[in-house]
Amino acid sequence: MNQTKILSLLLPGSNLQAVKAGWSSNLPTYQGIYRDYRVILEPGNNTGGHPVGIFRVTINASLTDENMIPALDQFLTNLAAEQKKMVVSVRRHRHAVVLELKATPTKKYIENTVNPITDQVIRYLEANRIPTGCQSCGDQDAPLESYTVNHDSHYLCHDCAVKTEQELKESQVETKKKTSNLFLGLIGAFLGGSWAISRRSAVR
Numbered sequence: 001m002n003q004t005k006i007l008s009l010l011l012p013g014s015n016l017q018a019v020k021a022g023w024s025s026n027l028p029t030y031q032g033i034y035r036d037y038r039v040i041l042e043p044g045n046n047t048g049g050h051p052v053g054i055f056r057v058t059i060n061a062s063l064t065d066e067n068m069i070p071a072l073d074q075f076l077t078n079l080a081a082e083q084k085k086m087v088v089s090v091r092r093h094r095h096a097v098v099l100e101l102k103a104t105p106t107k108k109y110i111e112n113t114v115n116p117i118t119d120q121v122i123r124y125l126e127a128n129r130i131p132t133g134c135q136s137c138g139d140q141d142a143p144l145e146s147y148t149v150n151h152d153s154h155y156l157c158h159d160c161a162v163k164t165e166q167e168l169k170e171s172q173v174e175t176k177k178k179t180s181n182l183f184l185g186l187i188g189a190f191l192g193g194s195w196a197i198s199r200r201s202a203v204r
C-alpha cells in the first residue's frame with residue numbers, strides 16, 4: 001500500500017501527515033491530531049526502534065491530575081486483556097499512552113485493529129477529560145513539534161526538546177552515575193545507546 005492510501009485509511013477525520021523517520025528507514029511514520037489528541041503512529045522496521053510486525057501508537061495524554069491514573073491503568077489493563085490477540089503491549093507514561101499492536105499496515109489490519117483500538121483509548125481520555133499536551137512535561141498550551149529521540153517519536157514542547165537534547169549529551173559524557181538522576185518524569189527509552197534527537201520533516 002502506498003502512503004496516500006495508508007493515510008486515507010488511518011483514523012478517518014484526523015489530519016495525519018506522513019513524516020520521515022529520524023533514522024535510516026524507508027518507512028515514514030504518521031503524526032497529527034485525531035479528536036483533538038496528538039497521535040504518532042509508527043510501523044515497525046528493521047533499522048531501529050520496534051521490529052517489523054509491530055505498529056506503535058503514541059497518544060499524548062497529560063496526566064496532571066494524579067487521581068486519574070488508577071482508573072486509566074485499569075482501563076488499559078482491561079483493554080490489553082480483551083484485545084490480547086492484537087495488543088502486544090500497553091504502557092502508560094506520565095503524559096502518554098503507548099500501544100504496541102500486532103501486524104503490518106494493511107487495509108484490513110488498519111480498519112480492524114489500529115483504528116478501533118486507538119479510538120477506544122482516545123474516547124476514554126475524552127470522556128474522563130484527560131487533555132493532550134507535551135509528552136514530557138504535560139504542558140497543554142505550548143506549541144508542540146514531533147522529535148525523534150533515539151529511535152522513538154515524541155511530541156514535545158520546545159523547552160523539553162532543548163532539555164532532552166542537553167540531558168542526552170550529558171549522559172554520554174558522564175555515564176552511569178549521572179543517568180540515575182536524569183529523565184525524571186521523562187521516558188526510560190531515552191536512556192542508553194547513542195543519542196540522537198531531530199525534528200521531523202514531512203515526506204514529499
Ligand SMILES: [Zn+2]
Binds near residue numbers: 135137138157160161
Ligand atoms: Zn514539555
